[in-house]
Amino acid sequence: MDNHLFNPAGPLGFPKAEVADHPADPAHAYPEYLESGELEKKGYHVEEIGSGSGFYWVTNSFYDAAFLRTGQGVIAIDAPPNLGEFMLSAIEEVTDEPVTHVVYSHWHSDHIGAAAMYGPDVKIISHQITHDLLKRWPDPLRPLPTETFTDEATLDVGGVKLELSYKGENHCPGNIFIYAPQQKALTAIDIVSPGWSVFFHCDASENITGWIDAHDQILDYDFDVIVGGHQTRYGTRADVLAHREYVHDIVDYSWEVLREEVGSELMVEAGPRKRWTWAENQFNYMANQVTHRTLTKETSTGQKWTERLGGASNMTKYHAWTIMESIRLHRTHDDYQRRDGKSAYIW
Ligand SMILES: [Zn+2]
Structure with missing residues (x-):
């Protein structure tokens, strides 16, 4: 697409990402079913995690969800509209049991x-906060939970x-951990997208500190597989550890940059009565420092992040911005302004 068509706002809009500037995603982000033509033919891919386990993962390679066959009905976990009725197709492909229970992750x-x-006859289980949010903003396509x-x-x-557990706000209030102990399968949505850097701004999470901590809360579980909600793969502990390391690199560089007196000439450059021009440059400048340090770092495997996580070259700058800002808002300001003028600069 022509650049002007893409961004008629010019310098007031977002520039177009140039394809040539970004490396291809690592091979492990593209599992076999994507190559087989199955998605084009069926619209979904379903896989039993562990033979005879009864725990199934369903994906269209952008969104994923899960369900359990119990012998007395199916428990469905979530209902992404992007996957939509293919979720029903996936269930019908493997069992005649009706869906009797639905768990809402968030x-x-x-x-x-x-x-x-x-349908109207299923039991729907969620956190109380999820119920309250859905009651506040009713949606006939998201029926109210019947049990909380x-x-x-x-x-x-x-x-x-x-086993359902709420450990506090992370991606959003009411987002729960859904653990199948017999199958050692954990569903934790919008925290980690196995094999990938997550979507823009830490998956648009509301409590970034909670979202960062959720990586450790996931690792506290004894799980073999994790369903993350996105996108091409389910994951393992190694995927969670990798994303945790990535996120903590961004955290560490954010602290580093916030403590440096960086870009002070930007305020002078902006001049009077252009305060937000200064702020835009100041914060984007700092986020760019964090992004550069993260993406050029040699990680624990000796590789760069772009070699380990799909989309890292695109998404890191958004995570850097969001994480840096959350650190500024959530964590200590140990260098607050002192009257003797001896405070170190902190944002
Ligand atoms: Zn979400």
Whole structure:
């Protein structure tokens, strides 16, 4: 697409990413089913995680969800509208059991916005906060949960168990951990996208400190596989460890840059009555420092992040901006302004 068509706002808009500036995503971000033509033919890919486990992963390579066959009905986890009724196709492909229970991971429409397709008779389980948010902003396509919990709950259908846990706000208030102990399968949505740098601004998370901590909360589970909500793959502990390392690199460089007196000439450059021109340059300049340091770092495997995580060359600058700002807002300001003028610069 022509640059002007892409960005008629010119210097007031976002520039176009040039394809040649970005390396190809690592091969491991593109599993075999993507090459087989299955998605083009069926619209989805479904996979039982562990033979006979009854835990299934469903994806269209952008969104994923999961379900459990219990012998007494299916427990569906989420209903991404982007996957939509292909979720039903996936369930029907492997079992005749009806969907009897639905677990909402969190209230976001892009993960449960097709939940009405499960029909009016299913039990819907979520965190109380998810219920309250859906009650506040009603959506007929996201029916209200019929059962809620606040800290921990166990769903047991025909002896098949799901342990639900809320550890506080992360990606959004009410986002829960959904653990299948018999299958050692954890569903934790919008924290880690296995094999990838997550989507813009830490997956548009609302509490970035909580979102960062959620990586450790995931690792506290004894899991073999993780369903993350996106996109081409389910993951393993190694994927969570990799993304945790990536995020912590951004955290560390954010601290580093916030403590440097960087770009002070930008205020002079902007001159009077252009305060937000200064601020835009100042904060983007600092985010660029964080991005550069993160992407040029030799990581624990000896590789660069662009070799380890799909999309890192595109998304790191958005995460850097968001993480740096969250650190500025959430963490200590140990160098606040002193009256003797001896305070170090801090944003
Ligand atoms: Zn979400």
